[in-house]
Amino acid sequence: MPADPVRGRRWADHRSTLEALVWKYRTGSPWRDLPDELGSFQTAHKRLLRWAVDGTWERVLSVFLAAADEAADIGWTASVDSTVCRAHQHAARVRRRGARDRTEPDDHALGRSRGGLSTKVHFASDRHARPLALRVTAGQAGDTPAFEAVMPGIRVPRSRPGRPRTRPDTVLADRAYSSRAIRKHLHQRGIRAVIPQPSDQAGHRRRRGRSGGQSPAFGAEAYKQRNAVERCISRFKQWRGLAMRTYKLAIAYQAALHVAALLIWART
Template sequence: MRRHELSDAEWAALSRFLPSSGTAGRPRSDDRVVLNGIVWKLRTGSAWRDVPERYGSWQTLYTRFRRWALDGTFSRMLQQVQAEKDAAGDIGWLVSVDSTIVRAHQHAAGGRKRGDRSGDETADHALGRSRGGLSTKVHLACDGRGRPLGFVLTGGNTNDCTRFEAVLESIRVPRIGPGRPRTRPDHVIADKGYSSRKIRAYLRERGIRHTIPERADQVLGRLNRGRRGGRPPVFDRATYRLRNVVERCFNRLKQWRGLATRYDKTRESYQATVTIASILLWI
């Protein structure tokens, strides 16, 4: 096994979920070699054309990567790995939510616009333009051990609190056997950026306990209203200290250079990059 390649244990865990090759057509390139080439490319952040020849044609690697990204193969891999961990009792349902900014390389620009052609790059490929240039924001929920449960991509100029519900709804861990997928955490931890009445009401309606500190302006506004301001929300400092697991999760994900800087033009390709990195964190 070379640097940045899948170990035997990782390949054994992932090979079960790859689509069958079929029998018609030319002989198919070995799936393990192709997947090793994809992982090498994403870990190093290299261009597809610069992937070493030992992994075969770069066109084959890119075609297989795009096919598996578009047909949901990588997403199904992540869900099945999570399902097995959940069945073994290995998921901590004390969930932390946060986001991180990823600077987009100039090669990430220029993707073909789809749908609304009004120039809204955020709606097309999760790219947002700000004073720092193009960027993407990864909104993520991780379990109590710092492993991604679900994530949402937006432009880098998107406010965190506007995607809170979408992040929680991206959590979908199937059951091994009968039963609906698990979508509801036991407890949610988030920072002051998620402190809003709408988010707290959403969590109460779903019966999810939460630890979210109030912003200073919210505290002052509540005090100025006197009795009409109501009581402050319950806040447990000891529980809030556990929020650092999501920061550690981002730190581990950004060891992948193809994730720490976005080179992909399309939303689907970059989403597949984050998904592959998440899968290997779980394994």
């Protein structure tokens, strides 16, 4: 965690701030309902935003990932999927000016889907249902365009000299990710793709005859492990403040997801 500033007043205890953030998003309560024993809600709120902007939450998560990789505890069979989170009316009234830097998307990762105003969270999990990377987009965004934004998020630093590991051995995904661009992307990176082909794609390939090419390889036995990402999403949905988005800024909502990811890795 960041050290105290050289000048000015010392920061409040990091542990109490983390406990305040966990309590807020675990219960889904408003900031002003934070219990007095957890400190000032302004302190927790400002620190969540400050460390979201400077990337502190992602750096702390990378420390957990590096420790797990050193202990050979990461299952490098990655599963990819997404989930839709409804937006509360507190999140709907966003300001057009956005966040304090350019990392905030113009639409604040809010969009209209069948369920109304919502946000979609894209996950990549390891074999043990723990998050390796996550990204937030608008609720109506498709899974295929977001795939190439989630995969670069897999970046596990090495405890010894060398570049971080960014490539899982295998990627499991459902039919929504069956596209030529995704299969090509994984093939170029030397990653095995286990993605079922939809019936319409298979029929189109057969109608083209020889020009349609061969059917993509698929491992039915390996595909049974895809439930890992479903269990990972279920862990996040147990946090009421994450199952329904109540925060206005996408960068803060993603930071709260990283806080939950820290606890998932710390407990397993």
